[in-house]
Amino acid sequence: MRIVVIGGAGTIGRRLVPALRSRHHDVVVAGRTSGDVHVDLSAPATIDAMYREIGAVDAVVSIAAHGALDEFATLTATALHENMRAKFFGQVDLVLTGQRYCAERASFTLTSGIFADQAWPHVTGGGVISGGLHSFTLSAAIELPRGMRINTVSPTMIGDSVDAFAEHFPGMRPVPMNELIDHYLDCVEGDSTGRVIRAYG
Numbered sequence: 001m002r003i004v005v006i007g008g009a010g011t012i013g014r015r016l017v018p019a020l021r022s023r024h025h026d027v028v029v030a031g032r033t034s035g036d037v038h039v040d041l042s043a044p045a046t047i048d049a050m051y052r053e054i055g056a057v058d059a060v061v062s063i064a065a066h067g068a069l070d071e072f073a074t075l076t077a078t079a080l081h082e083n084m085r086a087k088f089f090g091q092v093d094l095v096l097t098g099q100r101y102c103a104e105r106a107s108f109t110l111t112s113g114i115f116a117d118q119a120w121p122h123v124t125g126g127g128v129i130s131g132g133l134h135s136f137t138l139s140a141a142i143e144l145p146r147g148m149r150i151n152t153v154s155p156t157m158i159g160d161s162v163d164a165f166a167e168h169f170p171g172m173r174p175v176p177m178n179e180l181i182d183h184y185l186d187c188v189e190g191d192s193t194g195r196v197i198r199a200y201g
Helices: 013-022 044-054 077-101 124-141 159-165 177-189
Strands: 002-006 026-031 059-062 107-111 149-155 195-199
Touching: 002 013, 013 026, 013 177, 026 044, 044 077, 059 077, 059 177, 077 107, 077 124, 107 124, 107 177, 124 149, 124 195, 149 177, 159 177, 177 195
Parallel strands: 002 026, 002 059, 059 107, 107 149, 149 195
Antiparallel strands: none
């Protein structure tokens, strides 16, 4: 399969891209400033341009963009909308635009997070983003054309990122990276659609 991985140079991508290539897939890495092609999920025009540049692909995997931490007492609707531009609207646009460019029976795999299901301080935006992605996945699964599929992987703190995030989420159980990569591989190579895979360790 020909697969584009958005965010393929990041923490998950550094493990996922080699895993896909080892399984004889042709992988195109896309990123805002790195990779084979550039795309900024907060800028819709670059999403359209990416698809035009790479041509039809059999799978799209999005592991880019992160929701920012926030303070509820000072959170505004404007700040929330800004937080959602890449992580929510950008991933949604990968599907809405991608349905016109991708190959027949192509799959989309998005990334959300545990805060859709488990509340933590300072991540109201993260919870809203992830919950919205879960709902979008369910709706898109029954409406995508030409046999296309969509699933979302919802990880907890990732094993390879514990040092960076443990102070913000004390007591959160991480998901091992090899287990997380297996979920992405299953989404790409399997035949399921409309699933939210809760990789909560």
